[in-house]
Amino acid sequence: MTDGPLLDVRDLRIAYTTRAGEAVVIPGVSFQLKAGEALGLVGESGCGKSTVALSIVRYLGRAGRITGGSVRFEGRELTTLGEAGLRAIRGRRIAMVYQDPMASLNPVMTVGRQLMEAPMTHEGVSTSAARARALTMLAEVKLADPEAVMDRYPHQLSGGQQQRIVIAMALITGPALLIMDEPTTGLDVTVEAAVLDLVRELRSRHHSAILFISHNLGSIVRVCDRVAVMYRGELVEEGPVRRIFTNPRHPYTRGLLDCLPTLGSDKRQAPLVPIAGQVESALARPQGCGFAGRCGHVETGRCTSRPIPSATVCGEPDHRVVCVRADELPRWTRRRGADVAQEAGGPGEPMVAVQHLTKIYEPRRRRFRGPRRPVRAVSDVDVVAARGRTLAIVGESGCGKSTVAKVLSGLEVATSGKVILDGIEVGALAIDARAAALKRKLQMVFQNPDSTLNPSHTVGYAIGRALRRLRGGAATDAAAGIARLLDVVKLPPAIAARKPRHLSGGEKQRAAIARALAGDPDVIVADEPVSALDVSVQAAIVNLLTEIQAARGATLVFISHDLAVVRYLADTVAVMYLGTVAELGPVERVFAPPYHPYTEALLSAVPVPDPDHAVARILLEGRVPRADEIPRGCPFATRCPRRVGPVCDETPPPVQRFGDHRIACHIPGDELLRLQTALVQPRAVER
Amino acid sequence: MKRFVVKHVAFLLLTLSAVSFLVFTLNEFSPGAVARKILGAYATQEQVDLLTKQMGLDRPVLVRYVEYVKTLASGDLGYSTRFKLPVRDVIFKHLANTALLAAVAFACIVPLSTVLGVVAGMREASRLDRGILMFSTVIASIPEFALGVFLASVFVVWLGWLPGTATLVAGGGWSVAAQLVLPVAVIVLFDSGYVVSMIRASMVEVMQRPYIRTAVLKGLPFRAVILRHALRNAMLTPVTIIMLQINYLIAGVVVVETVFAYPGFGRMILEAALFKDIALIEAGALVAVFLAVVTNILGDLAYRLLDPRIRA
Ligand SMILES: Nc1ncnc2c1ncn2[C@@H]1O[C@H](COP(=O)(O)OP(=O)(O)OP(=O)(O)O)[C@@H](O)[C@H]1O
Ligand code: SF4
Ligand code: SF4
Ligand SMILES: [Mg+2]
Numbered sequence: 001m002t003d004g005p006l007l008d009v010r011d012l013r014i015a016y017t018t019r020a021g022e023a024v025v026i027p028g029v030s031f032q033l034k035a036g037e038a039l040g041l042v043g044e045s046g047c048g049k050s051t052v053a054l055s056i057v058r059y060l061g062r063a064g065r066i067t068g069g070s071v072r073f074e075g076r077e078l079t080t081l082g083e084a085g086l087r088a089i090r091g092r093r094i095a096m097v098y099q100d101p102m103a104s105l106n107p108v109m110t111v112g113r114q115l116m117e118a119p120m121t122h123e124g125v126s127t128s129a130a131r132a133r134a135l136t137m138l139a140e141v142k143l144a145d146p147e148a149v150m151d152r153y154p155h156q157l158s159g160g161q162q163q164r165i166v167i168a169m170a171l172i173t174g175p176a177l178l179i180m181d182e183p184t185t186g187l188d189v190t191v192e193a194a195v196l197d198l199v200r201e202l203r204s205r206h207h208s209a210i211l212f213i214s215h216n217l218g219s220i221v222r223v224c225d226r227v228a229v230m231y232r233g234e235l236v237e238e239g240p241v242r243r244i245f246t247n248p249r250h251p252y253t254r255g256l257l258d259c260l261p262t263l264g265s266d267k268r269q270a271p272l273v274p275i276a277g278q279v280e281s282a283l284a285r286p287q288g289c290g291f292a293g294r295c296g297h298v299e300t301g302r303c304t305s306r307p308i309p310s311a312t313v314c315g316e317p318d319h320r321v322v323c324v325r326a327d328e329l330p331r332w333t334r335r336r337g338a339d340v341a342q343e344a345g346g347p348g349e350p351m352v353a354v355q356h357l358t359k360i361y362e363p364r365r366r367r368f369r370g371p372r373r374p375v376r377a378v379s380d381v382d383v384v385a386a387r388g389r390t391l392a393i394v395g396e397s398g399c400g401k402s403t404v405a406k407v408l409s410g411l412e413v414a415t416s417g418k419v420i421l422d423g424i425e426v427g428a429l430a431i432d433a434r435a436a437a438l439k440r441k442l443q444m445v446f447q448n449p450d451s452t453l454n455p456s457h458t459v460g461y462a463i464g465r466a467l468r469r470l471r472g473g474a475a476t477d478a479a480a481g482i483a484r485l486l487d488v489v490k491l492p493p494a495i496a497a498r499k500p501r502h503l504s505g506g507e508k509q510r511a512a513i514a515r516a517l518a519g520d521p522d523v524i525v526a527d528e529p530v531s532a533l534d535v536s537v538q539a540a541i542v543n544l545l546t547e548i549q550a551a552r553g554a555t556l557v558f559i560s561h562d563l564a565v566v567r568y569l570a571d572t573v574a575v576m577y578l579g580t581v582a583e584l585g586p587v588e589r590v591f592a593p594p595y596h597p598y599t600e601a602l603l604s605a606v607p608v609p610d611p612d613h614a615v616a617r618i619l620l621e622g623r624v625p626r627a628d629e630i631p632r633g634c635p636f637a638t639r640c641p642r643r644v645g646p647v648c649d650e651t652p653p654p655v656q657r658f659g660d661h662r663i664a665c666h667i668p669g670d671e672l673l674r675l676q677t678a679l680v681q682p683r684a685v686e687r
Numbered sequence: 688m689k690r691f692v693v694k695h696v697a698f699l700l701l702t703l704s705a706v707s708f709l710v711f712t713l714n715e716f717s718p719g720a721v722a723r724k725i726l727g728a729y730a731t732q733e734q735v736d737l738l739t740k741q742m743g744l745d746r747p748v749l750v751r752y753v754e755y756v757k758t759l760a761s762g763d764l765g766y767s768t769r770f771k772l773p774v775r776d777v778i779f780k781h782l783a784n785t786a787l788l789a790a791v792a793f794a795c796i797v798p799l800s801t802v803l804g805v806v807a808g809m810r811e812a813s814r815l816d817r818g819i820l821m822f823s824t825v826i827a828s829i830p831e832f833a834l835g836v837f838l839a840s841v842f843v844v845w846l847g848w849l850p851g852t853a854t855l856v857a858g859g860g861w862s863v864a865a866q867l868v869l870p871v872a873v874i875v876l877f878d879s880g881y882v883v884s885m886i887r888a889s890m891v892e893v894m895q896r897p898y899i900r901t902a903v904l905k906g907l908p909f910r911a912v913i914l915r916h917a918l919r920n921a922m923l924t925p926v927t928i929i930m931l932q933i934n935y936l937i938a939g940v941v942v943v944e945t946v947f948a949y950p951g952f953g954r955m956i957l958e959a960a961l962f963k964d965i966a967l968i969e970a971g972a973l974v975a976v977f978l979a980v981v982t983n984i985l986g987d988l989a990y991r992l993l994d995p996r997i998r999a
Contacts, residue, residue: 091906103897
């Protein structure tokens with residue numbers, strides 16, 4: 001074969017046919033990938049990452065079309081290759097791994113048969129040989145009991161297991177190039193960490209080159225050698241991981257890094273810096289730099305009059321950037337936390353007190369399905385959110401975070417225990433049973449703003465309705481009220497006349513927050529409000545919540561699985577596992593040893609966007625037990641890397657109190673501290 | 688599986704008893720008492736009273752209902768005043784005729800609609816898809832009656848290839864098979880139009896699913912993508928509806944039966960209703976409901992077989 005690059009993409013142009021005409025989504029992208037190399041592709045949603053990936057295998061759907069440029073792979077031109085030629089490459093030389101593994105697997109076919117297909121199609125091997133290959137692959141992706149897994153259907157596997165299957169399926173033919181499009185988005189942190197480790201390990205064994213697409217800079221650092229940053233269909237910066245992360249030259253790359261909360265920063269130190277504006281349309285491309293509209297360093301004329309050429313960064317031949325001012329910008333420094341973590345000061349007066357809260361979901365009878373046992377979603381949870389502070393609840397999916405939020409807001413009622421909202425017991429009160437004044441006190445913001453905003457009404461109508469319902473008042477003050485609320489969430493007043501479908505994800509979430517603020521609530525319960533958003537939008541919303549809280553003295557209950565955001569935003573943190581609180585305390589104490597073994601594992605799983613950040617990784621084995629099969633002793637016992645013995649399986653762990661810091665574990669606190677500081681690791685907090 | 692069977696059989700029995708009671712009481716309370724319906728408008732009140740007593744119609748409804756169920760259970764469905772035969776024999780004969788028509792039609796509808804629906808939906812908006820979609824929409828929107836008359840005028844009146852009636856009596860020089868052609872054709876065309884568009888819609892949706900992309904990007908030939916990955920998924924939604932067609936084919940083809948003078952079940956019910964043949968109506972209704980429930984169960988069963996996600 002050739003000694004040139006494995007994949008050589010040159011001036012690739014892609015257009016989609018839309019109702020508004022031909023939209024040139026990728027005006028010209030060039031990059032190379034050497035055999036065995038891993039290139040990361042980052043950028044905000046809609047900037048064309050998936051489009052580039054799918055165009056390599058020529059799967060753009062009916063609307064998409066390659067309008068120019070070339071894609072050479074192993075010396076062959078792919079843009080003009082016929083169907084038969086493509087088939088011979090797809091799945092054999094180039095394989096793909098996608099976001100949402102559940103959807104990528106055929107639900108009515110056993111995993112084994114799906115695995116065996118590729119070798120049988122491409123190499124014509126017999127069923128038994130293909131089966132043997134599949135079994136080997138399953139062992140390689142570290143699935144326990146491959147024989148049994150072969151006969152399972154996708155729905156019988158967890159998200160992490162499904163993604164391992166998809167990876168096994170991609171690697172089974174030994175492809176030269178593996179394209180991974182957001183392979184860990186949507187997975188829990190612990191699962192994500194395990195999958196990323198697997199990718200790294202397989203990479204060194206299989207020597208496949210990887211094109212790794214992600215909007216998570218942290219996971220890119222874990223897997224890739226080089227990074228390419230994409231904006232508006234163009235690569236604006238490209239270079240080795242270390243260079244991009246230590247010396248980013250393009251303002252957009254810097255923006256992406258600056259808007260990311262890290263485990264080392266919190267709101268009392270430096271606010272996140274969101275990138276101004278939002279991703280601009282692929283149509284109506286400006287003459288000069290595509291980023292000019294959002295760039296803080298823009299210089300009219302030089303930046304805006306003609307296309308910006310790609311240039312090498314001075315002194316770094318393998319680092320390219322598309323910015324006329326790249327060499328003039330000052331050196332970038334990582335936002336660092338202050339040396340001394342400041343305490344929030346005093347425990348504060350309780351605004352929401354959750355006492356011994358237990359919620360058991362009675363099984364709903366489902367047609368054709370076996371009987372189900374009641375699910376203990378939350379058991380004996382005790383947390384307090386102080387007035388004007390932020391309580392964050394973290395944990396993996398299914399740990400009961402959202403259930404706590406639902407009981408707080410009255411969407412569910414407590415099975416037992418109490419929820420005291422500003423002195424009033426509300427745990428047993430469903431939303432309809434709450435008086436208007438009580439409803440006004442507490443408002444919710446959900447992960448998916450679409451579920452809160454009625455698509456057929458304008459934003460103004462939704463906010464106005466909330467105003468009238470919660471405040472009473474005549475329609476005449478409504479317009480002023482709406483404008484004021486939109487202003488609080490930094491939306492232009494014109495948005496009031498728009499319907500949700502004409503808003504971006506971030507705008508929708510702001511509108512949902514504005515609506516929640518209509519009643520001037522004392523407590524805002526936000527359930528994963530930023531999980532579905534791009535990093536830059538996430539930063540803006542997180543800042544917004546902080547500001548609103550500071551201005552209004554509202555209490556915030558913030559539910560999230562993202563530890564970096566929690567570290568940034570919270571005053572008090574509750575770490576939940578299987579419906580119980582494993583650890584609770586002021587944020588700086590929860591994020592420093594001694595940790596609960598579960599917190600420790602969660603923290604070590606967080607991908608940190610810093611190539612110098614080395615962490616001794618704690619991988620959690622096994623899966624989260626189902627909520628209806630909770631262990632008798634410590635809930636974490638089935639996966640705990642620090643399990644001390646049978647006592648963990650048999651006896652519920654004692655809650656150890658160190659002032660306002662609580663850890664539920666059989667290992668004494670000082671012992672935990674000794675074990676956890678013994679590991680030589682630059683802890684996030686000390687970085 | 689055992690649970691499934693037990694549950695459905697229980698449901699079936701429950702429905703049947705509810706419906707039998709409903710039919711029974713409806714007939715009782717509809718204008719004109721039973722005796723009056725039997726004797727007709729010209730009978731004197733005394734005659735009516737006498738018959739009422741003789742039939743025990745003056746006893747409480749519930750008692751008579753229980754009795755009615757007992758007789759039903761013994762296999763005695765009563766006597767048809769329209770056909771002057773035991774109801775059992777009438778129903779059996781017509782049901783057998785209808786079963787013949789339904790079976791032949793069903794055997795055509797399923798493969799035809801599946802092939803057309805899948806072929807159309809696998810490449811949305813292709814020329815083939817547009818053609819099939821147009822054809823099925825047009826066919827499904829023509830009333831059965833018009834379709835029947837149209838086909839009859841072409842093949843019977845104009846070409847003279849087929850008989851215009853299907854009385855199933857092998858007289859007039861036409862075999863039973865030849866008699867069946869037109870009614871079957873009308874039913875198949877009419878019903879396929881609907882089923883094809885169902886399957887096509889489901890197929891179009893399936894083709895956009897990520898697992899189809901996975902299959903294509905595995906390098907599988909298009910045939911394999913369709914047959915191995917798309918087909919079964921695409922049939923999940925329509926399968927229940929396909930099974931419901933059995934119900935339509937048996938109880939809902941009155942128009943076709945009437946157009947071709949076919950001695951089927953639907954027409955039998957219609958005639959029974961027109962003649963106020965109470966025993967026949969009651970038994971007919973029970974049979975119809977029984978079939979409806981059974982086809983529903985069949986639909987669920989087929990769905991269970993296709994979708995591993997709901998096997999307990
Ligand atoms: N089928 C399509 N028809 C028209 N426009 C499309 C189509 N698919 C994508 N686009 C547009 O192409 C651009 C790039 O989309 P693409 O999916 O490649 O972005 P991405 O970077 O992968 O985003 P994400 O992070 O959300 O996955 C977007 O503006 C999108 O709206
Ligand atoms: S070229 Fe100008 S506008 Fe574009 S990124 Fe550089 S400084 Fe900003
Ligand atoms: S009690 Fe035991 S199992 Fe539970 S967290 Fe502590 S060491 Fe681990
Ligand atoms: Mg994408």
